[in-house]
Amino acid sequence: MIRPLILTIALLLGPSLAFAGDARRDAIVADYAKADAGHAGFSAQRGETLFRTQWKGGDERTPSCTACHTDNPRQPGRNAKTGRPIDPVAVSVNAKRFTDAGEVEKQFSRDCKNVLGRECTAREKGDYITFMMGQ
Amino acid sequence: MILRTLLLATLLALPFASAARAGDDWVPPVTDPLVKKECGTCHMAFQPAFLPARSWNKMMDTLADHFGEDASLPADKAAAIRAYLTQNAGDVVGQGRARKYMRHVAGGDAPQRITENPDFIRKHQLPERVWKDPKVVTKSNCPACHVGADRGFYEDD
Numbered sequence: 001m002i003r004p005l006i007l008t009i010a011l012l013l014g015p016s017l018a019f020a021g022d023a024r025r026d027a028i029v030a031d032y033a034k035a036d037a038g039h040a041g042f043s044a045q046r047g048e049t050l051f052r053t054q055w056k057g058g059d060e061r062t063p064s065c066t067a068c069h070t071d072n073p074r075q076p077g078r079n080a081k082t083g084r085p086i087d088p089v090a091v092s093v094n095a096k097r098f099t100d101a102g103e104v105e106k107q108f109s110r111d112c113k114n115v116l117g118r119e120c121t122a123r124e125k126g127d128y129i130t131f132m133m134g135q
Numbered sequence: 136m137i138l139r140t141l142l143l144a145t146l147l148a149l150p151f152a153s154a155a156r157a158g159d160d161w162v163p164p165v166t167d168p169l170v171k172k173e174c175g176t177c178h179m180a181f182q183p184a185f186l187p188a189r190s191w192n193k194m195m196d197t198l199a200d201h202f203g204e205d206a207s208l209p210a211d212k213a214a215a216i217r218a219y220l221t222q223n224a225g226d227v228v229g230q231g232r233a234r235k236y237m238r239h240v241a242g243g244d245a246p247q248r249i250t251e252n253p254d255f256i257r258k259h260q261l262p263e264r265v266w267k268d269p270k271v272v273t274k275s276n277c278p279a280c281h282v283g284a285d286r287g288f289y290e291d292d
Contacts, residue, residue, distance in 0.1 A: 059203070078270075078272070079177055079178070079272075080272070081177075081204075081272070081273065082177055082178040082179075082272065082273060082275065082276060083270065083271055083272030083273055083276035083279055084176075084177060084178050084179065084276070109205075110204070110205060110206075113205065114204075
């Protein structure tokens with residue numbers, strides 16, 4: 001009697017759980033955690049600060065992440081140099097985000113240089129992804 | 136009967152009409168998935184016919200400083216992209232609008248900006264407000280105005 005109930009719950013919950021998470025994204029975050037010296041968890045709040053801070057460290061056209069991604073990561077953005085539309089960064093509206101490790105590293109290495117004027121740390125990358133996973 | 140003949144004539148003439156238009160404002164579109172993806176993320180994947188092969192070689196030699204951007208790629212991907220761009224370059228393929236663009240490129244020159252070709256400049260004498268439109272941002276943002284740009288169509292929109 002109880003078994004069919006569990007099965008029903010599992011069937012109902014299964015798809016939503018699968019949608020919310022992605023093993024590839026979890027693996028990317030886990031790799032950043034490993035590379036983060038003295039790791040004590042990633043913080044969505046620190047990620048949001050990273051996203052909204054006016055760094056003005058790189059290209060003058062991209063003083064912050066929001067220069068291209070807008071103030072709302074659930075909205076599409078636009079490349080501030082080329083005008084090319086950019087898909088939303090928030091995972092809730094763009095489930096493909098942060099699922100290809102090579103792409104993620106390539107984009108961080110380009111964008112961090114242009115916005116912060118330096119490489120991002122593993123902690124910053126993990127925080128950023130954690131913030132976007134809750135958006 | 137007359138109607139049917141007229142219809143037939145129209146249908147027969149259609150491909151020629153579109154071909155004539157295609158010749159003037161068309162270049163072969165990018166078909167390679169790797170080129171589409173790697174060259175089409177930050178900006179539109181520009182059709183290789185707009186520049187000669189030596190321009191693309193220079194472009195691929197200088198990816199670390201790609202118009203001020205570090206656009207470096209893994210060697211295997213870069214080699215595949217270079218092969219596609221040079222094999223479909225304007226001086227190699229010479230189809231459609233590319234013929235006109237190539238007329239303005241002196242032998243040995245390796246221009247990097249498509250927007251500096253005299254044929255581009257001649258066709259884009261537009262008021263400043265057009266370029267200041269927030270959707271345009273820069274002259275190389277073709278699809279902001281040419282809705283068929285990704286497919287190689289550059290009619291006056």
